[in-house]
Amino acid sequence: MATLTSESGSGVGVLDKTSLLLGVLADGPASLRTLSEVTGLSRATVHRLALALENIRLLTRDAQGRFLIGPRIGELAEEAGRDRLARSAGHVLAELRLRTGASARLYRRHGGLRVCVAAAEGPGTGRRVRSAEGVALPMKAGAGAQALLAWEDPQEIARSIRGAAFGMVTLAKVRRQGWAQSLGTGELGFGAAAVPVRGPAGQVVAALVLDGPVTLMSRAPGRQYGGLLIDAAAGLDTGPA
Structure with missing residues (x-):
């Protein structure tokens, strides 16, 4: 599976990685494995970022445990x-x-x-x-x-x-x-x-x-x-x- 890259990064690593995650999730829910494969980030990095974003409601999870865009984005x-x-x-x-x-x-x-x-x-x-x-x-x-x-x-x-x-x-x-x-x-x-x-x-x-x-x-x-x-x-x- 092809991975995503940030063509015009912010220069702040955590922000660029977060942007990659949100870019994938804009197309719908995704599992931890899918997020790792598509972004090219390690599972540990994806898991850490996803949990942090979930804590501030930028991400949430569906009934299958997949991550998706959280309510704070819409707000x-x-x-x-x-x-x-x-x-x-x-x-x-x-x-x-x-x-x-x-x-x-x-x-x-x-x-x-x-x-x-x-x-x-x-x-x-x-x-x-x-x-x-x-x-x-x-x-x-x-x-x-x-x-x-x-x-x-x-x-x-x-x-x-x-x-x-x-x-x-x-x-x-x-x-x-x-x-x-x-x-x-x-x-x-x-x-x-x-x-x-x-x-x-x-x-x-x-x-x-x-x-x-x-x-x-x-x-x-x-x-x-x-x-x-x-x-x-x-x-x-x-x-x-």
């Missing part, structure tokens, strides 16, 4: 996302919920994760903890991940789609359409549509997502709601030009 990302964009999203998300009956969410990208920084749950859809504010999800599936990645540079796209549920062709289509969609990716029977939110210089700074049961979203959620989402994204406050 820190959510706090960092409490800028004017996240604050301005409340009324936009509420309006989308009112007009569609679906749940509206705003995601920011943090490395290999997308973090929900604001949400308005649609009536009757139930509170889906998996997508609640502060929850961090891998950038490997879903309309939100597609919208966040589609306008990255080709090298970053190639790196990020390794092991993803979508590829270059899908992201090229997202760029042409201006919106992304997914069906049953995060939860069976649910569909989602997403569009990029652009900053003052035109860069993608977030993804605006609408999701709900397929009975509400249809089998073509992007076609049905893409235009509405594009208009709503234009109304978000991303800062001065």
Whole structure:
């Protein structure tokens, strides 16, 4: 199995090793053995670092004892996302919920994760903890991940789609359409549509997502709601030009 290396280290060994561990776990849970093999670090080093990170809630474990990203990561990302964009999203998300009956969410990208920084749950859809504010999800599936990645540079796209549920062709289509969609990716029977939110210089700074049961979203959620989402994204406050 190939190992990871830190191409642009911080110069502080423990931070660079921690970064390697988090980079692996951004793709999902991993055992101690897998973390050691992928990072090239010794099992003893991985075990020591993982236990220390678990103590401060940056890592946690699943029912099989595998390590995964801990709740503190989401909390820190959510706090960092409490800028004017996240604050301005409340009324936009509420309006989308009112007009569609679906749940509206705003995601920011943090490395290999997308973090929900604001949400308005649609009536009757139930509170889906998996997508609640502060929850961090891998950038490997879903309309939100597609919208966040589609306008990255080709090298970053190639790196990020390794092991993803979508590829270059899908992201090229997202760029042409201006919106992304997914069906049953995060939860069976649910569909989602997403569009990029652009900053003052035109860069993608977030993804605006609408999701709900397929009975509400249809089998073509992007076609049905893409235009509405594009208009709503234009109304978000991303800062001065």
